[in-house]
Amino acid sequence: MEDTDLKQNVVYKLNLEFGKDIKSIEKSHDLYKKLQEEKNSIEKSLSLASSEVPSKVSAAVKGVEDTSLEINRLIDKFDALSSAVGNQLTNSEGIAIQLQEYIDKIDLLERTLAYLQCIKTIEDISKSLESSLAEKDDLKCVELYVSLCSQNKVLQHSKCQHLVSFVSDTVHFWHNLLKQKFSTEFEAVLKAIKWPFLNVVATPPPDALHRFQLFTEFLLKLQLPEDLLPQPVVTSTLLTDFAPLCLPISLLIRPLRKRFLFHFYGTRQTNRPDKPEWFFTQILTWIRDHEKFVSQWVQPVLNMNNMHPISAKLEMMRGLVQLAVEKLHSELPHLKYDDTLFSHTVDETLGFHHELRESFGYPSSQPSVIGVLTQAQIFVKWIHMEKKYAREKMDAILSSDTAWLPLGTPELDELRVTECGESFLTLLLTITERYSSLPQPGHRLQFLELQLELLDEFRVRLLQLLHENLDPLSPRFIAILNTISYLASVLQEWGGLTHFLQLQYYKVQFDNASTNQGTGSSELEGLQGTVFDDILGLMLRMKDELITSLCEAVMMDIMARSREYRKDKWFAMPSPKELVNPTVTPSVCLMFQVLAERLHQLQERLSVPLFSEAWQTLARQLNQFIYEEVILQNNFNEGGAMQLQYDMTRNMFPLFGQFTQKPDIHFPQIKESCILLNLSKGSALLLRDTLRSCLTDDELEGLQEEEVLSEIGVHRLDAKKSIDVLNLRTDLTHI
Template identity: 50%
Template sequence: MDIKQKIIQKFNAQLGSSLKNLEEIYDFHEYLKTEKDEIEKSLSMASTTAPSKVKAVVENVELISSEVEQLQENCADLNKKIEESFSENDKNIKLQETIDKIGQLDKSLSYLYFIKYIENVSDELEMSLSSDDDETMITLYTNLTNVSCQLQTSVCRHLVNYVHETLHFWHNLIKEKLSKEYNDLLKTLRWPFCGTNGTSLNTPLPEIMTRFKILTEYLFHLQLPEEMAKPVVTSALLTDFAPVSLPIVLLVRPLRQRFIYHFTGAKLTNRQDKPEWFFTQILTWIKDHVQWVQKYIQPIADSIGFEHLDIKAEFMRALVQLAVEKLHSELPIAQYDDTLFAHLVDEALGFERELRETLLYPQTQPATVFVLTQAHIFIKWINMEKKYATEKMDAILSSNTAWEKLAGPDIDDMKVTECADAFLTLLTTISDRYKHLPQPGHRLQFLELQLELIDDWRVRLLQLLHENYEDPLTSLMPHILNSLHYVATVLEEWGVTVHFLQLQFFKKQFEAVENATDRGSDVSENIGEVEGTVFDEAVALLQRLERELINEISDSVALDVKAKSRAYRTDKWFAMQSSKEVASLSVTPSGCPMFQELTTRLHVLHNALALPLFNQAWKSLAAQFDQFLFEEVVLVNRFNNGGAEQLQYDVLRNLFPLFGLYINKPESYFPLIKEACILLNILIGSAILLQEALNNNDKNTLAEVLADVGVHKMSPELAFKVIATRTDIICV
């Protein structure tokens, strides 16, 4: 039907619906006939010539058919093997179930054997405990401890708990037995060495020490594993105290009982206003006992493989814990009384300092300082430091002897005042109080307090200057100057010490973190090389005030000297006798008051100021006086030969020797007046030639010409003016 429909469709497509197109059927017939012949020809060639497409297709179909048959056979074989494997697996599963059950039973049996082993050890421990066989008892206990340690990773939590509970049970029993005997031995040894026992530090009997050594070894071995040790603490602060060895616990126990007896309750020795009593007691006990502990206990620990234990540190830590507990209980009450609080802090810091520096208590071990650095206590502490430091500063500055010079050959040149020394002592005391703080942030807060006090001290000195403003040399100014200079010098020295260099490093670190946080950048990008010191800004302010006061004193002295110079400045320099006309030259009479005033003022300055300050002052004064003599005497007067010789005599024989008392080669500080004297006293011929050379204004040769006559500092213009003041030369 399909073929018929296809033929009909093909005819309709070729002839169409019009009858006129029927004539084309002949052409269509010829087309079909030709197509038929081509197909027959093709089939005929396939049967007579080379293999055709039909033959290839047939062969391909046969090959595929063969492969399909082979695959069917393989599939059947595989199916058979799968069925056999399933059958085998079923047997294996049953076998595995049996094996698993055997394993489980074996583990259960091991579990029971393990429990039995623990029970057997317990039975043996009971027997050795009842028969006083301490050595066997400790050996069994050690084995039990090793088992407990090995079980830490086990998932059998009930078994682990059982072993732990068993270990705790025997630990308590054995500890009770050995502790009683140990305490009896300690009494025989007259431990602790307090009161009437304090004189009994003689060498104990050998048999007693032998038993003591054995018991101490047993007690070391009796330690619970670290993971099982649960120290009893009464405060979160005490969690920093690691548990101590059992022998140390027993050694400290009688001391703890005495401490509790004397420093709790209504005892007369338990006074809030006398915290030094309990601190001193702890220090005394450490000093009296630590050498004995080091000598007799440490070797025992080392001999049984406990070299990692520092017995001296443990003994000290156990006693320090008593002080920390007491301090912690006192602070909540004392913090509401400023006097009690300040005294308690002082004693706690003194206790810490004595521990660290004298008794060499390790820095890694906790002490009293970390109690004081609790947030609310630390805020109170630093506020109290500021309050008392301010009050102390007021007392220092208002003292009647504040500005007196301290005696001593080492500080004589510095003219150290009592005020400066007391202020630095105040700063040193604060440093000593906070330098043991473990946290850099806490130390930096105290450093900021010190910097604030330094600036406050500087401002107060300024106020004192304004209140006592009179003649600088007779006022407080020299004393204040000396104080400023000494404090600035000491601060510079402090800045390069290890303590303050560390604080500078931490300060830069904190600033870098803040900058990085503000910018949202990496902290490492903001940390550069640490330069300078923590006191740089404070010292710069002190030195700036120092320079201002030095200038003020120098200006005041210069004004006083200049006030006595009017007659000298207006003297008849143009009509003085030369050295040939007088027997000998002497100082100009009109200059005596000026030179006398200068001498007096230099002497007062030297006695009043520290040597470095005096050196600054006389140099400033020399520069001013050099300029003054040159401008007010040389340039405004006319000089004949006698006047020039007289001026040179005054300068060389009076002015320079005055300053020569304090410095070598004073002439180097008076370049203008020195060279002016040279120009006024050179021979007239040389002076005329020099004037002509200066008139030529040849800049390349002027310096050489002036150097030839000994003028090196003065400019050609000034040299020309000086020569023009000579009366023997007509102005060109």
């Protein structure tokens, strides 16, 4: 019973150790070694044990020996089982290899059968094509050709290159044969409808139009699949941008190409380098004469054949534009040595491009004649010529006898735009129009730099004119000031236009790239300023300096006429109350007269924004001058105070009243001084004492003095200045 329990225990532990995985039986060697070590340890300990338990030791030893025997038996069984499993796996791998070989052979046979079937199908299609050609069944020929192309599409990724070559060669053979046949018949139809239309668009007969559309459809279906299209032989990288035209459109273009080559190449009188407008006009005429026809008769065929993305009108225009590109590419390299011819050709090219886009809707995404102008050598020459002619034009503008005359009357032109300013802005605008259609931002930025250079040169030229000792009140000086102000206002508007905002965006990108800085979206979202900020800052500073000079000149005139008024006897003047009709002080009449004349003169000559800035500047300066040189430098009796107030409020303030409803707010020191000088004696004494108390008492200083002064309408003069003005009163001098 004990032996049975022991065995069961051993088996249980072995099952726990190894589980059901046969491969884990390899662990038995390790287990055996471990148990052997435990056995040796037990035997060693037993030799030292008491002799009083020999029976237990014997039993333990026997149990270990039995366990060792059981382990050895299991190891032998594992080795046998492992050998059997290994043999079985080897046999299974062999069977799998044989099975894969059979599968590969079957697959090869199936593919071979499929290839043979394709070859048979292609041969059948070819035979049917031969029969259809003999029977002149054009529709059947097209259908069989389409079927042949479908077979080619199926075999595109075939591993059998011989079969692929066979099919592609067959497609090419029938394509060339059918293309020649249908092209010949299509050209016969074109003659019947009198294509191309020259000068007068005829009305083709209905049967001819029906055949035209029929063969157009045949030619569309006859086009080679994309994978079989031959690589085009391109004589210039410019022409790689032109995708191949669909077959019927290329045949429509063919007679026009022949006429173009006949007239604009070789020794024909129509081939003149100085008359590029001739071939440009011819292309535009062909587009105008034929766009309606292709839209009416070709586009429906494209739509019926699920070719909606293709525009017949655009395809025709692309084919004709390509003629212009080829012609320009052959002409411009020779014309760049003649500035006049080169410049004229560039002008006509830009005009042609503009006409294409504006009148015929030619998309900017399509290749155009602009690509010829932006070739490296041509573009360098172009921008050099732009700079040369722009500077010559600027010289002519500035040297014109009528350069500084206004273009309109003061009543109609509030900005007083001069001929010089308007002509220069027109020059800049023309340059913008010329380069705005360039596709590459880098090219547009180079033209922008040219515009900024011209703006700065123009500003410097105006400064040079001002340094010729111009009188600030002279018409030339004021005209220059108006021009600078007008330019600045226009540049502020231009800076917000989409065109220049895009250039600012690209400029920031290029600047950051050149300094190895990132151009993350977060930086560009917070894009600040415009491309004109630098030059605009210089112009605005120049404008401010000129306004300052102008106002100083006016003030010098006023001050020169103010001596008698400043030295008048304000302390001994009779009271205006004694007079029947109060009148202005005689000594101020000349000063007011000059002021009125200068204000009228500036209003007539300065632009409205500039005059508004100028009269406000004059008001501030005049306010400070009278306050410091008339009021603070004199003493006033009651008559003098009342006369000063009459002169200011009834005579000088109204001179500015025509420009603002509240002229007195522009003369705060004068107005408040008059209030203080004309207070009743008692009120003036009380006010002076109160203000002195406020100044000497820390607790009352600040807030209370403002409250006291504001009660009588004094807000700009503080307590100390108010006391100074009150002390100018003769009735308070000895009190």
